[in-house]
Amino acid sequence: MSPRTTRTAALLVVGVLTLTAGCAGGPALDEKPSVGIAMPTTKQLRWVADGDNLSEQFGSLGFDVSMQYADDDADAQVQQIEEMVDQGVDALVIGAVDASALTAVLSSAREAGVSVVSYDRLIVGGADVDYYASFDNRRVGTMQANSLLEGVGVLDATGEPTGAKGPFAIELFAGSPDDNNAHVFFEGAMAVLAPYLESGVLVVPSGQTTFEKVATPGWSPETAAARMATLLGPYRAGTRLAGVLSPNDGIAQAVLPATADLGYLPVVTGQDAEIPAVQSVARGEQHSTVYKDTRQLAEVTVQMVRSLLTGAEPEVNDTSSYDNGAGVVPTFLLSPQLVTKDNYRAVLVDSGYYTAEEIG
Numbered sequence: 483m484s485p486r487t488t489r490t491a492a493l494l495v496v497g498v499l500t501l502t503a504g505c506a507g508g509p510a511l512d513e514k515p516s517v518g519i520a521m522p523t524t525k526q527l528r529w530v531a532d533g534d535n536l537s538e539q540f541g542s543l544g545f546d547v548s549m550q551y552a553d554d555d556a557d558a559q560v561q562q563i564e565e566m567v568d569q570g571v572d573a574l575v576i577g578a579v580d581a582s583a584l585t586a587v588l589s590s591a592r593e594a595g596v597s598v599v600s601y602d603r604l605i606v607g608g609a610d611v612d613y614y615a616s617f618d619n620r621r622v623g624t625m626q627a628n629s630l631l632e633g634v635g636v637l638d639a640t641g642e643p644t645g646a647k648g649p650f651a652i653e654l655f656a657g658s659p660d661d662n663n664a665h666v667f668f669e670g671a672m673a674v675l676a677p678y679l680e681s682g683v684l685v686v687p688s689g690q691t692t693f694e695k696v697a698t699p700g701w702s703p704e705t706a707a708a709r710m711a712t713l714l715g716p717y718r719a720g721t722r723l724a725g726v727l728s729p730n731d732g733i734a735q736a737v738l739p740a741t742a743d744l745g746y747l748p749v750v751t752g753q754d755a756e757i758p759a760v761q762s763v764a765r766g767e768q769h770s771t772v773y774k775d776t777r778q779l780a781e782v783t784v785q786m787v788r789s790l791l792t793g794a795e796p797e798v799n800d801t802s803s804y805d806n807g808a809g810v811v812p813t814f815l816l817s818p819q820l821v822t823k824d825n826y827r828a829v830l831v832d833s834g835y836y837t838a839e840e841i842g
Contacts, residue, residue: 518566623670633749731759
């Protein structure tokens with residue numbers, strides 16, 4: 483354990499005791515453990531919620547919190563992390579802009595005795611990542627693909643094949659190439675869709691089926707909308723667009739208006755259960771989204787950091803799946819949940835994630 487971590491372990495234990503005592507009028511702690519939280523963007527609503535949840539939960543344990551958003555600028559995020567290390571943070575929680583751009587700055591963090599938790603997006607290419615907290619991202623992709631198949635009529639509501647022969651025309655979108663999760667989502671989805679593409683039940687008129695062809699740099703809705711517009715030729719000529727595999731809600735909400743002049747709604751998937759998308763699901767427009775309770779993810783992450791700084795071993799449930807190129811990163815995976823028009827209130831409102839007024 484590094485000198486900084488040893489000091490922080492003592493501070494954290496005392497800090498928690500002091501917080502308890504403080505509720506009964508005890509003295510305040512002059513020095514607190516500190517955490518730097520580096521989030522990728524405010525352009526996707528889910529990352530704002532992630533930052534808020536992390537800040538609130540760390541704050542409740544007496545941490546000093548330094549929060550930075552990088553506005554999808556990888557160089558800016560490196561600089562922000564450098565500044566956090568220079569400020570003397572004891573731990574870093576990082577939702578990476580570019581999963582492969584942090585090797586040098588995290589090496590410096592390691593030399594300074596700073597613990598690092600990779601948050602939701604796996605940081606790749608370097609050995610200086612202690613733990614990874616995320617959702618089962620491959621399962622997210624399989625959920626999206628199965629939802630697409632159900633929506634177009636290949637599977638029934640129980641997930642069983644209907645016997646429909648098609649062919650059903652679909653188009654594919656993936657996330658940003660610099661986000662490791664985007665690759666995992668797409669791999670999970672294609673593992674489900676590939677047999678139907680091979681049998682001809684599904685067809686992709688554009689011919690664009692590889693990750694490289696369908697990726698959306700920066701997860702940009704504008705880029706997705708522009709690409710969707712270029713794919714509409716066959717559908718304006720009479721082919722029916724049955725569905726679109728969309729990896730997140732931002733892209734889904736860009737694809738739907740881009741197809742508006744077709745006169746019907748294709749089945750479009752999503753992810754993150756952002757309010758505009760949930761409202762769209764409720765109206766019967768976007769077919770589905772995948773809900774990931776970021777409150778739970780924040781809780782797992784906070785406990786990882788707390789364990790690291792007190793010399794305990796963080797709880798994990800996957801020690802084999804997430805190799806970042808420098809070795810397997812011990813991981814805790816949470817379960818995602820599919821949200822549709824039929825269950826959005828039960829999943830999102832009854833759980834307290836959103837209020838009924840927020841969804842409308």
